[in-house]
Amino acid sequence: MEREGLLVPARESRGIWTLTETGSDEYRRHQGPIAPPPQPTVTRERSIDPLQPDGNQSPTRVEVTTQRIVRSTAVAEYVKRIHDNTCQICGTRLSTPTGAYAEAAHIQPLGRPHEGPDVPSNVLCLCPNHHVLFDLGMLHITNDLVVIDQHSGTPIGRLAERPGHQVERRYLEYHRAQHG
Known part of the structure; x- marks a missing residue:
């Protein structure tokens, strides 16, 4: 079609x-x-x-x-649970009447042309604002897990990792290559 x-x-x-x-x-x-x-x-x-x-x-x-694309809800829920629904970039935990809210963001996107995997090491737990900024390439994460604001070129913090959830650097490299 x-x-x-x-x-x-x-x-x-x-x-x-x-x-x-x-x-x-x-x-x-x-x-x-x-x-x-x-x-x-x-x-x-x-x-x-x-x-x-x-x-x-x-x-x-x-x-x-x-x-x-059918994503694995279990993968997203696992990453959000490991981080207690707290943004790995800013440390914000949004509380709502139905419970804490965070979003699972794929580092290397799923589907064409990216073909990223739906696995925990390719997923971040982010607040809605940082999810959008990350997806649009306004945030880069170095292999040392320093988060860089692409607009100003300045570091804004360090990506939080927890036992049971480590990010694979190859996905970060892919993201940086896509957003130059």
């Missing part, structure tokens, strides 16, 4: 298969006509700011079919 121009390649859409405009047209052709949802009439004053969007008072839903 990718070769036929019906799907956006996963390497261009962060691992999530998405229909192209042609793919959407083909899907609708097979589904038959779909009536657009009724648009509610909303009377309100225009914002003083002409750039502020109107938005949608009654958002609709559409059905979407995607493919994704």
Whole structure:
């Protein structure tokens, strides 16, 4: 379907298969006509700011079919448990009404083109902010586990390791090579 121009390649859409405009047209052709949802009439004053969007008072839903990589929940939970849901970069532990919250971040991403493994030595326990910064290449981790802010080039701390969870340096090297 990718070769036929019906799907956006996963390497261009962060691992999530998405229909192209042609793919959407083909899907609708097979589904038959779909009536657009009724648009509610909303009377309100225009914002003083002409750039502020109107938005949608009654958002609709559409059905979407995607493919994704099946990650091992056990690996993610193991790494988060070893670190007590505490960010390995900043030491923050987020408490929520349902318990502590942290995210499992793959150092060498899964799927094409990276093909990283879903194993504990390729996973970090991070807070949401550091997860995003790491995935976008704004943070690098040296083989000595020094965390570098790529924007300023300055060290911001050291990655915490715990017994039972050591990071393989080859995954850190891969991450640095990808984000130059």
